[in-house]
Amino acid sequence: MDDMTRDLDQRNTRAAAGKPRDLKRFIGLGLGALAIVAMVAGGIDYWLKTRNFESTDDASIDAYTTQMAPRIAGQVTKLLFTDNQHVTAGQTLVLIDPRDYQAKLDQARAQQASAEATVQQAQAQVVVQQANVDQAAANVRVSEADLLQARQDYDRFQKINPNAVSRQQIEATTATFHSAEAKRDANRQMVGGAQAQVRSAQAQVLAAQASLKQAEANVQAAELQMSYCTMTAPVAGIVTHRTVDTGNYVNPGQALFALVQDDRWVTANFKETQLADIRPGQTVDLSIDAVPSVTFHGKVDSFQAGTGAAFSVLPAENATGNYVKIVQRVPVKIVFDDPRAKDYPLSPGMSVIPYVRVR
Secondary structure, eight states: OHHHHHHHHHHHHHHHHHHHHHHHHHHHHHHHHHHHHHHHHHHHHHHHHHTTEEEOSOEEEEOOEEEEOOSSOEEEEEEOOOTTOEEOTTOEEEEEOOHHHHHHHHHHHHHHHHHHHHHHHHHHHHHHHHHHHHHHHHHHHHHHHHHHHHHHHHHHHHHSOGGGSOHHHHHHHHHHHHHHHHHHHHHHHHHHHHHHHHHHHHHHHHHHHHHHHHHHHHHHHHHHHHHTTEEEOSSOEEEESOOOOTTOEEOTTOOOEEEEESOOEEEEEEEGGGGGGOOTTOEEEEEETTSTTOEEEEEEEEEOSSOTGGGSSSOOOTTSSOOOOOOOEEEEEEEEOOGGGGGSOOOTTOBEEEEEEOO
């Protein structure tokens, strides 16, 4: 009797111990089933939401950057901006010591004034030589009149009876006639010489005018060099990456700072296998790591005419060696279609995840 009681107690004890284990197993199986259902539901929901989108994490903010460099050599006398300052187009940014260039400009202007005086002198000489031509022509007319008179006297004496005039009168008339002819010829030669002098003076005018043009060009070049002493912003943007300070001596082409222009867009490097359904004009949701609380809106603008590898420093030479196919990426330009983008400091290089709605 005691043995039977003892066995019954042991069975009751084992049954009581087994119930918690069965309950835990049941709860575990239930939680596992719920987790599987949640994963399946989440997967279906993700598929339903993403099937209409193409996305990539290889995307960033982009902007045009203007590298600012001087066109002349000189010492920087003043900087009129601070780091990361926004400047407008035409705003003065850097002043370079202008004294050397001012001296060259003054010298060029003096040479221009001298060239102008030379032109005026040459033009006056043309007037003088033209007056000599007119005087020589007048002398020709006078000598021709004298010659006409001498010829008439000569012809008259030739027709008169030789016994009616003396031989001395005939010889004098003949000498006067030949002398008038010589004077006429001489005056004609003087006209030709005076005309040659006019042409020479006119050539001097042309030479002086050419020198004047050269002097004017030198003045313009000096003024241009002088204007380079003042560096202005060619576009609006933010000054960044400054490497110059007041007192530095700079050389032409030396990078002093950069201007990041105001316009911003996203460059998204999609795989070539993702481009089948992407078209310009499609709407895009933009998630920017720097502004996680805001989803910006944009639209597809254009595609680069070539993969990123095609424009790399060392493009692939697929016609040589062993070829391994690699999925290429194509840069796609996405522009902001959201006025809120101007309210945040979006800088080139910031990471972006674009979601392009393709359906």
